[in-house]
Amino acid sequence: MPERSDAGHPVVAGWTKRCYFAGRALMDATLRPYDLGSTQWYVLWHLANVGPTVQRDLGRALELERATLSGIVATLVRKNLIEQTSGGDDQRQRLLTLTAAGEALWRDLPDLSFIHDAAFGGIDEADLATTVRVLRLATERLQNLLRKE
Amino acid sequence: MPERSDAGHPVVAGWTKRCYFAGRALMDATLRPYDLGSTQWYVLWHLANVGPTVQRDLGRALELERATLSGIVATLVRKNLIEQTSGGDDQRQRLLTLTAAGEALWRDLPDLSFIHDAAFGGIDEADLATTVRVLRLATERLQNLLRKE
């Protein structure tokens, strides 16, 4: 967000945010006709490609807090796209499954891979690798600071 | 968010999101004792360093939608940190100014530059430049796609 170009650091943060939101906006715009949000799409993707999943595992896979996923699951259940059952050995956890309507919708959904291709296609592989390395290192450092308060 | 490492593209998107949220989380955690959100901090920063600003210009500088900024301004006014006046030649636009309490709080606030330093400090300048170039190019491509629908 900051436009200060003093040293070069804040600029990275700014473009990280802009890039994240631009991709998300394109995803949201593409999914809008289907009345789906981007994170809802990720949930459907996971259930369609991995199969029925316990809510806890889905949260870990998608890196979402329990409270966040809880709301998204509630929305998808309300739309009748997924089902949330609690008939396992562990009575705390809930199994998530695509409904027939959910599977039908998933088949109708357009392929979103064009977004990644549009964003990063044709860019030098070495540059992409550098970008990933920088972002991952920065993320790990920030998360370390977060753990130590 | 996606962990698929097929080609390399989706990985970039995943780390872009993680890095953005890690930085924001650290910022939020640092500001929590002061009951401030990260975007609220950016507004105070701008008013403290640039001076009183018309709301429209602030939105452009911070790249926020009118609706988003409207809510943030309302929050800061409610906290008595900024003032929103409408006494210009153009009766539509509102001038934002720090209140005395806002200036006092700003002086108490810790320096947040340690976040950028922690994230990107010590990384090769060329690698940072490459990262910025990749992210900016991807962002521009995505925004172009957004304009054409």
Place this chain on the structure above:
DNA sequence: TGACAATCGTTCGCTACCTTGCAAATATCG
């Protein structure tokens, strides 16, 4: 001048993040 268009801010409803606090179920260990 008078109709129409553009701009500015607000409000509403939505998605998606978070923390905190709670209750229920399960695991662990004395």
Place this chain on the structure above:
DNA sequence: CGATATTTGCAAGGTAGCGAACGATTGTCA
């Protein structure tokens, strides 16, 4: 076995983002 800790999910409340629709003001131009 029983007390305690952990895990799982939910609800409430807050921040930050979006689009759409609406007054009010201002600009444009026939």
